Amino acid sequence: MVGRHATGRRSAVVTALGALVLTAVPSAAAAGPPPAPGPLPTAAQTLGADRPSAEVLRALGRDLRLTPDQASARLVNEAEAGTRAGRLRTTLGTHYAGAWVSGTTSARLTVATTDASHVAAIRAQGAEATVVERTLSDLTTVKERLDAAARRVSTPDTPVWYVDLPSNKVVVQATEKKAADSFVRAAGLDTKDVGVRVSENRPRVLADIVGGEAYFIDDKARCSIGFSVTKGAEQGFASAGHCGKPGAKTAGADKAAQGEFKASTFPSKDMSWVGVNESWTATPDVKGEDDKKVQVAGSVQALVGASVCRSGSTTGWHCGTIEQHDASVSYAEGTVDGLTQTTVCAEPGDSGGPFVAGAQAQGVTSGGSGDCTNGGTTFFQPVNPILEEFGLTLKTTDTQATLPAPADEGVANGWRSGRVYQAGSTVSYGGVRYTCLQNHQAQVAWSPEGTPALWQQL
Incomplete structure (x- = not known):
């Protein structure tokens, strides 16, 4: 949120941070051997899910009826599930049919595939597997045809349509089934390929x-x-x-x-x-x-x-x-x-x-x-x-400090902080190739080599 603060105070903070960085860098002559690398952060640590605010925990308790311990466990499980889903998306390739979490407290991860031979790989990541008929790409193509039809015809009685991953269908919400069938036909689709949800609600x-x-x-x-x-x-x-x-x-x-x-x-x-x-x-x-x-x-x-x-x-x-x-x-x-x-x-x-x-x-x-x-x-x-x-x-809690860029940041497809990356996109960082596991805007603190929650080395 934007707040009203004195600009003079902000400048003083920036100056102090700059001085701290400068005094913290030892000279080359005095530098000793580099410290042994520690363990990489978990997904929960990277996303801050292991340290939720009291306000989040109280609201989850009120609205989802969770105890503080249950809410904390759910947030950690959801963060870890996102990373595992990203890795499995890479593994399953074109057979990937989506991922979701379910359960009140456990946030169980389910991953869908159109190839039954992938079930073992999904279970090895601690996820439940389901074999379905349509890939995520297939479902997206069907929805895009509905999107195109909506630009040609009025859809007042079919106010919502979406890809429903658990049912492996594209669903049209309509005030009556007749309106949904008409919209589906206008998109050049067969009514058996699209689910219908009848509701009087109009967003x-x-x-x-x-x-x-x-x-x-x-x-x-x-x-x-x-x-x-x-x-x-x-x-x-x-x-x-x-x-x-x-x-x-x-x-x-x-x-x-x-x-x-x-x-x-x-x-x-x-x-x-x-x-x-x-x-x-x-x-x-x-x-x-x-x-x-x-x-x-x-x-x-x-x-x-x-x-x-x-x-x-x-x-x-x-x-x-x-x-x-x-x-x-x-x-x-x-x-x-x-x-x-x-x-x-x-x-x-x-x-x-x-x-x-x-x-x-x-x-x-x-x-x-x-x-x-x-x-x-x-x-x-x-x-x-x-x-x-x-x-x-x-604007995030991590200071977007200016750090030395890796040698390949300026080249085509080089990783860069501030850029928005989609799951499945690939980058170069420090001469190594990585694939993105989850949609996010890159931060200096989230460079690929140190955030296995977001990047997987190829």
Whole structure:
């Protein structure tokens, strides 16, 4: 979250950190033998899942009915499951059909494949195996045909469609089956290839003019601050695209001038970023319960089934689980692709607010149905595409210090901090090739040779 702090204090901190680094480097003449390398950090240590904040544990206890010990164990299991799923994705290759976690406390990992000969390899990684008919690539192709059809025809009665990994199907949510069948035929698909979920719920974007802590757009609408970001020397925050158009002016909760929308996309995507004035300073903080702060350590994408918590200026701090990634939602204003569907509740004014999985940023609130009295479904725009699209760097707890770059950082496909990497992409670092295991924005502290949670040597 963006906070108001004195800029003089910030400069003093930077100077002190610089002096500390300089005095900590011994001269070449005095340098002794290098220390023996220690064990590499586990996935839970890299992602901060082994040290969850009290605010996260309390909210998981309230919303998922977990004890503190159960919530702590679940966060660690989810972090480790993400790494194991990434390794298995590399092993299974084109036969990979997705991965998800399930279970209230254990977060059991299940990995799907279309080749039964891979079952032993999956079990060797401590995961449950399921053999299915369609690869993840096959399912994605079917969904893309629905996406294309939605750009040609109106879909008011089929507001949501997504890849459902556990059922190994693409699912269309519709107000009635007839509408779903019509949409499927418009995409040139056979109705037997697509599952249908009938529901009266129609997701809507969650912006409104109500009281409470917020940021205001052109003195008209209210949304919630997402994650603090930087772009070069500029500071600001990521939020939802439907909150404001480029150039729209923003004000803080006290109505003091704050900044303006530097970029915004909606519909198709629901992403924006606001540049703030010198009275505001980017921090890695997200507002938790009772105004306590939860700090963001990175942006590693969580698996389907993982727990997530959301902060919003209307309803505060709530938790739930991820149901699907890459969902498409047909709002009244247009269709948005690439959203993540969750069981977390939200209400108007929560739009733009942050979703986190433990200490990892996940995305900003887009829209949904229901409310926080009776429960509902909420969608978020993933944060990594926002960072990549607008060239932003997420503000995290790890200092983004300037370190000597490896010799191949400047070459094509060389690893570089600040870049967003997708699972399966490959890089060169220190003359060695690595493949990415989980979607994330790279940080200096997360170079490939020291983070087996995120990178696997080829």
